[in-house]
Amino acid sequence: MNGEAAAETTDGVSSLATYQEVLQQPAVWRQAAASLAARSSELAAFLEPLLAQPDLRIVLTGAGTSAFVGEVLAPPLSRRLRRRVDAIATTDIVSNPREMFADDVPTLLVSFARSGDSPESVAATQLATSCLRAAHHLVITCNATGRLAREHERSASSLVVLMPEATNDRGFAMTSSFTSMLLTAWLALAPDQDPGLTDRLADAAEQVLARADDLSAYTARRYDRVVYLGSGALSGLARESALKLLELTAGKMISFYDTPLGFRHGPKSVLNERSLAVLYLSNDLYTRRYDQDIAMELRAAIGPENVLIVDGRSDDPDVAPEAWRIAGVAEVNDAPLVLPFVVIAQLLALQFSVALGRTPDNPFPDGEVNRVVQGVTIHPLQP
Structure with missing residues (x-):
């Protein structure tokens, strides 16, 4: 997704701010780490x-x-x-x-x-x-x-x-x-902490950003729902990914999140012929065995072209050849691994939003949902 596509407007509101904030992440991570070190x-x-x-x-x-x-x-x-x-x-x-x-x-x-x-x-x-x-x-x-x-x-x-x-x-x-x-x-x-961790994460995110146009293969298809799956720390990533898509498309696309093991217990019924499944593979060698099991199941159920597998272990021969592999983070804990992984979810949500003619910088121009929540009354705690 190039800058021109990101800056497309509907109703006079662009996606340029959101796009720039996604792009700036490797740089601001380095700034945040340096500030904390100081x-x-x-x-x-x-x-x-x-x-x-x-x-x-x-x-x-x-x-x-x-x-x-x-x-x-x-x-x-x-x-x-x-x-x-x-x-x-x-x-x-x-x-x-x-x-x-x-x-x-x-x-x-x-x-x-x-x-x-x-x-x-x-x-x-x-x-x-x-x-x-x-x-x-x-x-x-x-x-x-x-x-x-x-x-x-x-x-x-x-x-x-x-x-x-x-x-x-x-x-x-x-x-x-x-x-x-x-x-x-x-x-x-x-x-x-590994003193080089922030640079490795930033480099990994730069790899993702360089491949942003690859996501157009997914946004070009007529999906009406996206399922995000992740284990352990990556379950929080799955939830954030689902929210990002829901927010940036203003609810025009249905999003769902779960863990790979939990997904089979009923939630799998959300899948239909217009579903995209995004699976985040854990770097933990034990946990990823369960992730790979659901990957095979999903590829058989909805077709490999409708399953986006994101993997930080770029040399694992047991992962589907079409998986999105990110180099340099094979030994990174799943928590910081979320940083380069979520960039994919952010770009995907942004591209779906633009494809649907939404306004990512302000998906709710009428104020139904606000950048800073409104309408909350804090009631006094009674003794």
Whole structure:
């Protein structure tokens, strides 16, 4: 998808901002990693005393796409840190705080927010502080002037980490904001990082971007639904991919997400003759065996031309020859592997949106759905 195609307009609104925000990701990832490295001493002073507490609970939170950052990160962080790490959306915290914080243990609430102005963003942090005897806050946001950043920038129990300014996406959908916050949290919280990880991920994304036109083979077909499948950390990616397509096509295409094993238990009935299935293969050698099983099943059920397999192990001979193989990330954990993988989903959603005559920068010009959620009333928590 070249720049001219991306800039096509309908109703006077272009897709250029969204397209540029997808393109800028390798560059802003490098900026985000460099900015975090420059604050390594401050970050360590904040996190190390917390992580030294054996009963510390980590809660990863956000709304919508920001919540999916937590869904990607929670399983691998729990394994790496050998402690409880939960992904709980701010929407669930706000509506059910006593249940979400029923276990009154020392808690680090990691908040992800593009704007930080969604009503639930600040309310979730306030509820954690009021429901728990010991709550600390790591705020990862793309907006220095958002309410969430301003509320926590001077708190002794909080640390605010800002993303590069360009990640505060102008387009409706979260793209570079999602990936930059995910990378930052992984680098901040997961120990023993490969110092070359960010460059490897950025190089992998550049491979994907260079092949963007290859996706036109899919957008040219008359699909009316797309199914995204991923295991473990990649299940959060599948959910984000489905949301991106739904958002950018303004609901004109039906999207669905599941895990490869869960898909057989009824959800497989969503498939029809106009379905595209996108399968993200895990880098974990055990997990990917289940992924490959569903790949074979899908190729037999709807035809290999209707199955897009995305693989970070480019030399695996057991993967279908038409799979989208990404070089240089074979040893990368599935959580950061999401970064180059999701670029494919972003491009696919953007291309479907343009093909359908939608306006990706503002898919809902009448305001049915807004870039920053509106209409939410935060009710006081009763004693």
